Structures are given as C-alpha cells and as structure tokens.
Amino acid sequence: MQVGLGRRARWARRSVRHAPLGFVPLAALAVLFLALPVVGLVVRAPWRELPADLTAPGVLTALRLSLICSVSAVAVSCAVGVPLAWLLARVPFPGRRLVRALVILPMVLPPVVGGVALLLAFGRYGLVGQWLDRAFGVTLPFTTTATIMAETFVAMPFLVITVEAGLRSLGQRYEDAAATLGAGRWTTFRRVTLPLIAPSLGAGAALCWARALGEFGATITFAGNLPGSTQTLPLAVYVALQNNVGGAIALSLILLLVSLAVLVALRGHWFGSR
Amino acid sequence: MSLQAHIALRIGSLDVDAELTAAGCEVVGLLGPNAAGKTTLLRALAGLSPLRDSRVVLDGEVLDDTATGVRVPPERRRIGLVFQDYLLFPHLSALENVAFGLRARGVSRSDARRQAAEWLARLGLAEQRDARPKALSGGQAQRVALARALVTDPSLLLLDEPLAALDAGARAELRRELRRHLATFAGSCLLVTHDPLEAMTLADRLTVLEDGRITQTGTPEQVRAHPRSRYVAELVGLNLFRGRVTDGVVELSGGEELVAVDDDHLAGEAFAAVHPRAVALYRERPQGSPRNVWLGTAEGLEVAGDRVRVQISGPVPLVAEVTPAAVSALHLDDGGPVWASVKATEVVVYPA
Numbered sequence: 001m002q003v004g005l006g007r008r009a010r011w012a013r014r015s016v017r018h019a020p021l022g023f024v025p026l027a028a029l030a031v032l033f034l035a036l037p038v039v040g041l042v043v044r045a046p047w048r049e050l051p052a053d054l055t056a057p058g059v060l061t062a063l064r065l066s067l068i069c070s071v072s073a074v075a076v077s078c079a080v081g082v083p084l085a086w087l088l089a090r091v092p093f094p095g096r097r098l099v100r101a102l103v104i105l106p107m108v109l110p111p112v113v114g115g116v117a118l119l120l121a122f123g124r125y126g127l128v129g130q131w132l133d134r135a136f137g138v139t140l141p142f143t144t145t146a147t148i149m150a151e152t153f154v155a156m157p158f159l160v161i162t163v164e165a166g167l168r169s170l171g172q173r174y175e176d177a178a179a180t181l182g183a184g185r186w187t188t189f190r191r192v193t194l195p196l197i198a199p200s201l202g203a204g205a206a207l208c209w210a211r212a213l214g215e216f217g218a219t220i221t222f223a224g225n226l227p228g229s230t231q232t233l234p235l236a237v238y239v240a241l242q243n244n245v246g247g248a249i250a251l252s253l254i255l256l257l258v259s260l261a262v263l264v265a266l267r268g269h270w271f272g273s274r
Numbered sequence: 275m276s277l278q279a280h281i282a283l284r285i286g287s288l289d290v291d292a293e294l295t296a297a298g299c300e301v302v303g304l305l306g307p308n309a310a311g312k313t314t315l316l317r318a319l320a321g322l323s324p325l326r327d328s329r330v331v332l333d334g335e336v337l338d339d340t341a342t343g344v345r346v347p348p349e350r351r352r353i354g355l356v357f358q359d360y361l362l363f364p365h366l367s368a369l370e371n372v373a374f375g376l377r378a379r380g381v382s383r384s385d386a387r388r389q390a391a392e393w394l395a396r397l398g399l400a401e402q403r404d405a406r407p408k409a410l411s412g413g414q415a416q417r418v419a420l421a422r423a424l425v426t427d428p429s430l431l432l433l434d435e436p437l438a439a440l441d442a443g444a445r446a447e448l449r450r451e452l453r454r455h456l457a458t459f460a461g462s463c464l465l466v467t468h469d470p471l472e473a474m475t476l477a478d479r480l481t482v483l484e485d486g487r488i489t490q491t492g493t494p495e496q497v498r499a500h501p502r503s504r505y506v507a508e509l510v511g512l513n514l515f516r517g518r519v520t521d522g523v524v525e526l527s528g529g530e531e532l533v534a535v536d537d538d539h540l541a542g543e544a545f546a547a548v549h550p551r552a553v554a555l556y557r558e559r560p561q562g563s564p565r566n567v568w569l570g571t572a573e574g575l576e577v578a579g580d581r582v583r584v585q586i587s588g589p590v591p592l593v594a595e596v597t598p599a600a601v602s603a604l605h606l607d608d609g610g611p612v613w614a615s616v617k618a619t620e621v622v623v624y625p626a
Contacts, residue, residue, distance in 0.1 A: 177361040179348035181375035
C-alpha cells in the first residue's frame, strides 16, 4: 500500500507502535459489524409514528413491568450479593473457589438453560417448588415473582464480581484502621467499607440492571410471556416483531437508550479511555 | 498504665517471638532494621494479627492469652494506632476522621465534632477541619492521624514510623512537636522506627528487634554506649567484637586477640566496643605503647563531616575515623596495606 511520505510521518509521530499487517482493515471490519445494526435501528425507526407506538397500551405495560422487575432484581442482587462479595473477598472459607465458580456460572450458562434449571428447582414439581406448593400453596412459575427471579439469576453475578473486585483492590487496611478506632464490624462496613466501594457498587449495579433489563431466555422459559405480568420489554419486542415491526423498533430504541445510559454511567470505571 | 506482652507469631517467613513492656507514661522506642517484624508486633498488640503462644496484658486486663483462648477484638482495646501511611479515611474530612473514633464509641454527633475540632485546633489544624485527606500536606495528615488516635484517650499509643513518610524539613519540626505531645500524653507509647535519631530523641527506653527477636533493651545512653549486635553498633557508629575474655584479653572467634583494660575482671563471653576515632592508622608497623596492632587493607573511604571513615579489612575488620590530611599522607585511597592500632584503654569490654 502506497502512502504519501508526509502522511506516513504524521502517523509515525502519532502512533506509539505500528500495527501488524492487516490489523487495521480487520479492526475496521469489526467496528463496522458492531456499528451497522445500531445505525440500522436508528435509520429505519419510524420516527413519525414513534410517539403513537411508544404510548400504545401494551408497550407502556411492558415498559412498566420491565422497570419494576429489573429494579427489583437489582435490589435483591444488592441485598444478598454484597454480603456474598464481602465473604468472597475477605474470608478464606473452605470451598471459596467452588462458590466463586458457582457465582460466575450464570454468566456463561445459556439463559434458556438457566430458565429450565429454575423450573426444575422452583417449578410446581421442582425440588423446592413442590414443597412450596404443598406447604404454602405458592406457585412461582409464570408470575411476576418468577420474572424477577429469572432476572436476578442471570444478573446478580455481574454485581457480585464487580463488588468483590472493588473490595479486593480496596484491601483491608482501612477496615483495620477503623477497628483500632473502636468501630465494630457493622459500623466499619457501613461507615468505611461501603462508602469506599461505592464506585464499584455503582458500576456493578448498573451492569446488573442492564443485564436484568435485557433478560430474555431465562424469563420466557421460567416465567412465560404473559402480557401484564411476565411480558417484559425484550419479550414484547420479540412478539411485536411478528405483527407490528414499528412497535418492535420503538421498543428496541428504548432498550438501546438505556444501554447507552449505562455505558455513560460506567464511563471511567470499566471503560475508561486509556 | 502498664503493658506486659509476650508475642509469638509466624507470618510467611517472618517468625516473631518477643517480650515487650511499658509502664507509666514511658515512651518505648522499638528500633530495628527493615523486615525485623516491628510493624507486625504493633499490629499484634492492636489485635490485628493472628497469634501463636502469646499473652498481652494492658492495665491488668488480659487482651490476648492463647493458653486460655482469650482474645479481645481490636475495637474493644484501649489502644490507639497511628499507621505509617496514616490511613486517613479518604471519604471523610479531617474533622470527621478525628471524630470517627468517638462516634464509633457512642459519643453523640455534636460532642464528637466539638472534641475533634478542639484536637485539630490544638494541633494547629483549625483551618483544615473540612479538608479531605487528599488536600492535606504530609505533615498535616500526620497530625490528623495523631489526633484521630489520641482523641479516644487510649491507654497505649502505637506509632508506626510516624515521621517516615515526611520530607527531611518537615520531619525535624514534627519530631519536636511529637515529643511535646508525647510528653503530655498520659498513657504509654510504643514507637516503631528505624531512624536512630528518632529513637534517641523521642524514646525513654529502647528495645531493639532483629529478625523477630529482641537483641537489646535499655536507655538510649546504654544502647549507644554498649551495643549488643552488629546492627546497633553500626547504627551508633562503633566497632563491635565478640569473643571470650580472660584477664582483660578478648579472644575473637578467628583466633585474634584484643587487649583491653578490664577493671571488672570479666570472664566468659563478652563484647568489645571500639570507637572509630580511637583507631590509629600507620603505613609502617608502629612501635610504641599500643597493644593492639593489626595489618589490614584500606578498602572503602566515606566522608562524614570533616572526617573520613576508612573501612579496614583483614584479620580484624574495623572502621577507622581519620582526618582528610591523614588519608592523603598515608595514601589510603590506593587500597594498599595499612597498620591499624588501638590502645587497650580505648577498648570497652562488657559481658555478652
């Protein structure tokens, strides 16, 4: 490839290191592949009908349900995930590696498999489910609770992993200092540890929320697709795509907007410009 | 106020076994080379390290006793610890940092803030009360850390190299200030340092820790005059030998002999200390009264003030302190043979 001398000199000054041959076009291909669908979504969106599409009764219902379920999933994840992250980071208990592997499992497990697994555990004839059914008459599958459970199952690992990493990099020394000043474990956690891991907790919660909001496979398997009680935005997008493409695009735009917002919120924590 | 502690523990390759005591408002300097286990001992006293066979008693209260399984958690010990890098909480202001210990002990918010403000004012930090630790200079952060540890009125104050993180200019000033605060502090204080000047000026009594074991205790004067290890001898600038003494003659392990004037008629293992200034150097074998004469080689030259310290290697390696004029007159810089002599009256002998 012939490049003008002046231009080459400019490149040499700007780039720290020359890329191996072929990397630049391949990288450009990757960027194009990632960008084109987003561009397509924005370009093909029926902007004129968008207000009507977005305010259609089914859409608003799905949006509300999505928000309720995803926020609940984040709340549950924080309530049990932060203590779990603390134990993983601070206490060398036997089987810690096994527990950590278990935490990461939902991140690599196909969500549909997660849904099937949830059914086998909490379904009417599941391990815990049949007992819940007999003892309390509680049936979980195909309820809003099931949606929250499915979303928590797939999203909590993001929170646990991020908070655990934050706790590890913080170290124990500030907690030691608090202890020598007379602070008990709970005071130390509340007044020292928690404020100092706030950035990690925020990032973890944002990732967790984004994952919960986009949850599809586990939800449709374990909670079904009932408008009003289990049909969240991603499910509504899928259904709308069959008969109302404009609506599907409108819903997708909402989810895209949310993803961008999370990305902006995480800027500097995980995806800092280096 | 009194501390009696016997601490034994093992962390990684570090094996510590040491007795520590402090009484009244005494300042005990814990002196030792890097990685001797000084910080580990402080952390153990504060309840932050796992112990093996240990017993710690503070003001009659048993804090640790591995034999009976007693272990008081760090937050219930009346012990203040100033960490080497201070560890001020970065998310709290100077005032909130100082008030933290009071709040944790159940003092009301307004009382805690009032007392913390008083302490900051006493340390000349009234204007920095709302500053975050990041905005404080090293000296200011050190004062805040000291105030944070003292505000809860501990029985025992542990200072881990309190001045090490400061630059030389601020260190001298803060050392004077620290001595003033320690003088008014009612409890005992244990001060870790590897700086002999800090140890000599701040401590009433010194404990030397080397490789996890205590090698010497005593007043700064005693330690300075009678070092009991190579480390201390180097620190105070003395030549130190160890051997068997009989009738004033110290037989060193290599078979060489060191003649001393021994009025105490010591016998058995003994140390012999020789000040570098008492070592005379000659090009030719000296004739005359000195009883201790050895042939050696001048190896290292090091300027110390208006003197030059000469490292002599040979059967009896030692350091001599001579004038620059002597260095050129004796051609010491060419590394040739040199005779070293010490008068018997300059050799201080004391039992090992």
